[in-house]
Every structure is written in structure tokens, then in C-alpha cells.
Amino acid sequence: MSNSGWTSIAETNIGTVRKVNEDDFLDLPEAQLWCVADGMGGHAKGDVASQLITKTLSDLASNAPEELSVDSICDCIKQTNYTLIELSNQHNSIVGSTVVALFFTAEHAHLIWAGDSRIYRLRSNTLERVTRDHSQVEDMIDAGLISPEEAETHPKANVITRAVGAAVELDLDVKTLPLEDGDQFLLCSDGLNKVMNDLELEHALKTMDTKTISNRLIEIALNRKARDNVTVIVVRNEKQIEEALHETLPLDDTLPLHYSNKS
Known part of the structure; x- marks a missing residue:
């Protein structure tokens, strides 16, 4: 399929409790590169970590667009990891962040991540999470110890097992998926998926x-x-979804009613 016509929109918000927004994002449709980084709350300078990740990726795309590749993106993130390790040593505290990046080549979507920020794909009107959280509760779900529902309120729900800046050797997951007409992608920090379920995001x-x-x-x-x-x-292709997308309901009515608000 052709990669022409891809467009995107991005936004971040501090939320209702935090005093600092430690999230950051990169929105570069011209380079077909997108990224979300969620600085590790409770540690030193989480905002510095997330901003450094997005800045170095932005510099990579700007300075050498012809060399942009999965390998160069991974190398860039790993180099940022070393920088954050040095900062951690200076502050005697982890300076870290999750990262999830989406990069398009001719007929493929490439996903690169560490931590629990996510990418979802909408295909044929069905939503699928196409990344796997690097978290203690995800490991427990995979081991059959708890259910996904139990994970939402588990005491270890916020404990991640990988992050940029958390260890000298950074293990990034990389996944390549074929692109199909009509595909849409959603990248988000866990601040979104903790209050909206998959059916609501799909809708x-x-x-x-x-x-x-x-x-x-x-x-x-x-x-x-x-x-x-x-x-x-x-991230979506406007040419492909223009006729399929219909928005007829006001905001309060656009989501199904099977979600119970968390207290």
C-alpha cells in the first residue's frame, strides 16, 4: 500500500493530580515517526528523561532523514539510555522513562518500545493492542496468577520492568507489522488506558x-x-477513512456505557 496521506494529531495533559507533566511526545508525520515517552513518576527528573528521548529522536529525523530506520531509531534510544544512566549516577536516583515509537516504511509499521506506554491498531473496525506492557502485572497475567481485571487494582500495577535509563543495557522490543488500507494507530501513556477500556478506545x-x-x-x-x-x-490515513468515519453523537454520548469510573 502507499504511505501517502498519513496524518496525525497529538496532545498531552498534566492530569488532575500531578504537579509536573512528565510525559512528552514526538509527532512527525513528514518523517512517518511518532513517539510517546512517560517519565518515571516518583523518581528524579522524569520530565527530563522523556524530553531527552523525544528531542534526540527529533534531531535524528531532522539531521539525517535519509538514514532513518529501525536500527537508527533503536541506536538513538540506546544512546539516550547511556546519557540518562549518567544523570542517574549524578543524582543517585533513576532518571528514566518509558518509550513507545511507531515508524512507517513502504508497506510496514515498525513498533519499538520499553515500558508500559502502548500502541493500539484499529483494523477492520476491530481494536488490538499491538504492544505488550513491560510490567510486573503483565508478567503475572501471562503466568496465570491474576486476571487483567485484577491487574487494574493490583498493588504492583505501576511497577514497570523496563525503561530507558533504568539499566546500563536497554532491551527494546521491536515488532514489524504489514500495513493495510484503513489501518489506524493510537499511541498513549498509561494515563489514558487506565481510565478508558479497549472497547471505549475502539469506539x-x-x-x-x-x-x-x-x-x-x-x-x-x-x-x-x-x-x-x-x-x-x-495516526490515520485521511484518504482511506474519510467516507468510513461518521461522527454524529455529542461528546457525552460517544462512548458505550459499560465502563465504571474509578474512584
Whole structure:
């Protein structure tokens, strides 16, 4: 398929509790590169970590666009990891961040991540999470120790097992998927998926227009008292979805009613 016509919209918000927004994002449709980084709350300078990740990737795309590749993106993130390790040593505390990046080549989408920031794909009106969280509760789910529902309220729900800046050797997951006509992608920090479930995110991608979707998703998260920073990037091909996308309901009615707000 052709990669022409891809567009995106991105937004971040501090949320309803935090004093600092430690999330950051990179929105470069011209380079077909997108990234969300969620600085590790409770540690020193989480905002510095997330901003350094997005800045170094932005510099890579700007300075050597012809050399942009999965390997160069991974190398860039790993170099940033070493820089953050040095900062951690100076502050005697981890200076770290999650990262999730999406990069398109001719007929493929490439996913690169560490931590629990996510990428979802909407294909044929069905949403699928295409990244796996690097977290203690995800490991426990895989081991059959707890259910996904139990993971949401588990005491270890916020403990991640990988992050940029957390260890000298950074293990990045990389996944390559074929692109198909009509594909849409959602990148987000966990501030969004902790207050919206998969069916609600699917409904949003199927019904909300590109100009307003990121703002509206964040508005919903804030209305549900999101306790974490919230960052959203939506990537879609306007030429392919123009006729399929219908937005006829006001904001309060655009989501199904099977979600119970967290206290």
C-alpha cells in the first residue's frame, strides 16, 4: 500500500493530580515517526528523561532523514539510555522513562518500545493492542496468577520492568507489522488506558474526527479524574477513512456505557 496521506494529531495533559507533566511526545508525520515517552513518576527528573528521548529522536529525523530506520531509531534510544544512566549516577536516583515509537516504511509499521506506554491498531473496525506492557502485572497475567481485571487494582500495577535509563543495557522490543488500507494507530501513556477500556478506545477511533480526537480523549480522561499525565497520538490515513468515519453523537454520548469510573 502507499504511505501517502498519513496524518496525525497529538496532545498531552498534566492530569488532575500531578504537579509536573512528565510525559512528552514526538509527532512527525513528514518523517512517518511518532513517539510517546512517560517519565518515571516518583523518581528524579522524569520530565527530563522523556524530553531527552523525544528531542534526540527529533534531531535524528531532522539531521539525517535519509538514514532513518529501525536500527537508527533503536541506536538513538540506546544512546539516550547511556546519557540518562549518567544523570542517574549524578543524582543517585533513576532518571528514566518509558518509550513507545511507531515508524512507517513502504508497506510496514515498525513498533519499538520499553515500558508500559502502548500502541493500539484499529483494523477492520476491530481494536488490538499491538504492544505488550513491560510490567510486573503483565508478567503475572501471562503466568496465570491474576486476571487483567485484577491487574487494574493490583498493588504492583505501576511497577514497570523496563525503561530507558533504568539499566546500563536497554532491551527494546521491536515488532514489524504489514500495513493495510484503513489501518489506524493510537499511541498513549498509561494515563489514558487506565481510565478508558479497549472497547471505549475502539469506539472513539471509529467515530471521532481527526481534528478533535486527541483533545476529546484527554477531556474524557480528565472528566474521569485521571491521576496520571495523559498523552495521546492518533495516526490515520485521511484518504482511506474519510467516507468510513461518521461522527454524529455529542461528546457525552460517544462512548458505550459499560465502563465504571474509578474512584
